[in-house]
Amino acid sequence: MNTKYSDLIDQTYYFPQEEFKLEDNELQFHDIDLMELVEKYGAPLKFTYLPKISQNINRAKSWFKEAIEKHDYKGNYNYCYCTKSSHFKHILNEALKNDIHIETSSAFDINIVQNLKSSGKLSKDAYVICNGFKRDQYITNIAELLNSGHKNCIPIIDNYEEIDLLSEKINDPYKIGIRIASEEEPKFEFYTSRLGIGYKNIVPFYNRKIKDNPKVELKMLHFFINTGIRDTAYYWNELNKCLKVYINLKKVCPSLDSLNIGGGFPIKNSLAFDYDYQYMVSEIINQIKLTCEESDVEVPHIFTEFGSFTVGESGGAIYEILYQKQQNDREKWNMINSSFITTLPDTWAISKKFVMLAVNRWNDEYERVLLGGLTCDSDDYYNSEQNTNAIYLPKYKKDKPLYIGFFNTGAYQETIGGFGGLQHCLIPQPKHILIDKDENGNLVTELFSEQQTSADLLNILGYSNEK
Template identity: 35%
Template sequence: MNASLSTLKKDGQTLLWHGLALIPLVKAHGSPLRLTHLPSIGQRIHQARSWFKAAMQQNDHGGKYHYTYCLKASSLRCIVDEVLMHDCHLEASGSVDMAMIQQLIDQQQLPTDRMIMCNGYKTHDYLHAMMAMHQSGQVKVVPILDSQSEFHRLASGTQQNKEAMTLGLRIATMHDQTSRHGIAPDQVQSFVSDEVIPATWAKLVMVHAFMEGGMDGSEAYLRTLKGVIDCYVALKPICPDLNLLNLGGSLPIQDDLAPGRNQSGIIRGIVDLLTTTCREQSVDVPDLVTEFGSYTVSESGAYLFQVLDEKTQAKGPAWYQIDSSIITTLPDTWAKKKVFPCEAINHLDGERQMAQIVGLTCDKDDYYPEQNLPLLPVGEALYVGMFHTGAYQEGLSGYGGMKHCMIPAAKHLVIDGHSQVRVYAQPQPPEQMLQLLEGDSGHAEP
């Protein structure tokens, strides 16, 4: 076995994932098989809160910590419901997210004390949804301004509200051509002084930092974060309602950590930098907000595949043909060259060889880099698993939609807190795919 992660454990010849035996699942439900393990979500949330609590106590930070879940990481209702069971706030990225949040409110699944952080470009529909939700007073909506024009467009629709709208301000932290988000630091103070403070309909409560690489704890990350903290320090004296620092970006999961780093140490470094900077400037230390998507759900996801065949090469590793597609199930593997933990789930003590996993499509990119896997046994099935796949993959590949080379979506199982397994979605039938291709052709325009 070549995986050394806390979520995986060897049990004789087979693999356990979160303590769950995997072979019985593929025997009962077939493959390919997608798994979502809900209890691990709450475990991640609890762990992050304990790390922040310890770091804040160590630095005499007397404020609060607010855990926020990013809906874009996975919007599956079973996951969102699990997140809300652990008293989390939500981060939205568009109008459909807001429709989901409104549905949760209507179903009394979202308490009124929850914050809704609204990131992303504010389209007309998105802005309208924010303003309507704010006017309802059902939750605390916090539009996070990405540009000054968003402030102007909000102003046109919110001036008649009885209660001021709470706003966040995203500080630009990167300078390459694709890092388009946020307001430049040298424009922040004049914008707030000249436009935000005089606006009676709004109050600035949050400064938002976001680094594309997430909270990796590197010196470069801390230098960039220091610049955002400096913006907070400059704004706090003129914005008495400003009391939140949103750290943005996700905390690395276990297998993404750089050598020599750990998650609790990263958090300690952040809290230490914040409290030290604020005290040096005699400014109140803000409450902390995080927006954790990947960290929350990555370890809750897995895919199981059967190796259908082996194809040898004159040179190089063998090809292991699986019964699905790497491209359509895990698009980050080819789009971003992301590495997911990979391991056989049976025949773990068998002789091994280096093999590349290949998918069913005719695309040359439909493969996964070589792994040390058991030899394909004669007359017996070999299954492999891809783990920590719970974030972003269904959104990128299109949940329930058409896939490259018409590869159907896998059967999807959900495991709850009592280790009960339920079918969340059956294997995608050809009839559904064909119906999608027909579109509305059967309904003529009047």
């Protein structure tokens, strides 16, 4: 009878997979010995495997290169990294090794850009695409970047007032983009995105505010679908509407030469994950080319803003099962030594699922469980996997420690969780480890941040000066 955890995984998925394999019945992730990591640094811990960032950037570049060659597409492709996915220095340093550009979303992003430029990490010729709703400080910072000579800084206009606000502070003529306010899927609580300008209003807005404005040149149309780039009738319909706007705008605006299709590549959230990236890229390029040819319009240069795709699959978290609580006849709660709300907030906020696997004890029998965090909050739990309605793990045994890993957690979790700040119920933020490869291809680890202490939290709360 197949009752081992390893049997369950073999029966449910194709295993091993590209990034996962077993060595001595213990899990390895990108050849990282996870139990060795636990033995060296303890658990809970979070880690970032930096080489995966460069790998995904270059995968996307190769897909677009192949599609452009296949369809004899005359435009160029530009890969931008969406910094809001993870602003950390080690992330940007790794990403910028690959000749990419930057997309920003708020004022302080520009301070990061200035820092990267002064340190020689970001080229003066790199595109800086400035999205988001812009108010005083963001406007000021964009103007300072442009006034310092960074001509490839392109503010993406989000509302009707932004051109006037920018022009007051920018000295010389500058280039802009316009964001389309896409229509959301019917299941959304609202019909049209709050971001950008409506489809029907873009050409009139151009004629009214940009066409005869000597200070502003329209270069880019920006398009993004909240649900991401997926092979659905909804996505292709919205892309087609976007292309119609581009064509109508191009006919009255010769300077328009770029289409930004935003981000939205999904990342692996299950061992059963299946997505044909190459097909989607090829079809997007083909659709853009065909639509432009039908209207006798030059094809645009293509920009993307991949955030989660860039960094998501580089991250992971490891927890120890502290204790098992049998709450009724059917429900067993395995308590982790941390909190989902604080360390993986998307599991709580948007019910997001990550790849979750046992790290050790793969030869043991398995059982169905629920996972609970340490906070006194009923929402601090994880109860199912992406493609199943349950969680199965090696059976809890008090004298045999069990460790579990959550993988592909590298996007958004630190910033949403408030890295370095207060955590719900004052559960400390875990250690964070950086993993890289040296010049010989050997894995090297570095402690990026220690687990928070009571002194760290008391200081934030204002108790540090009390006697």
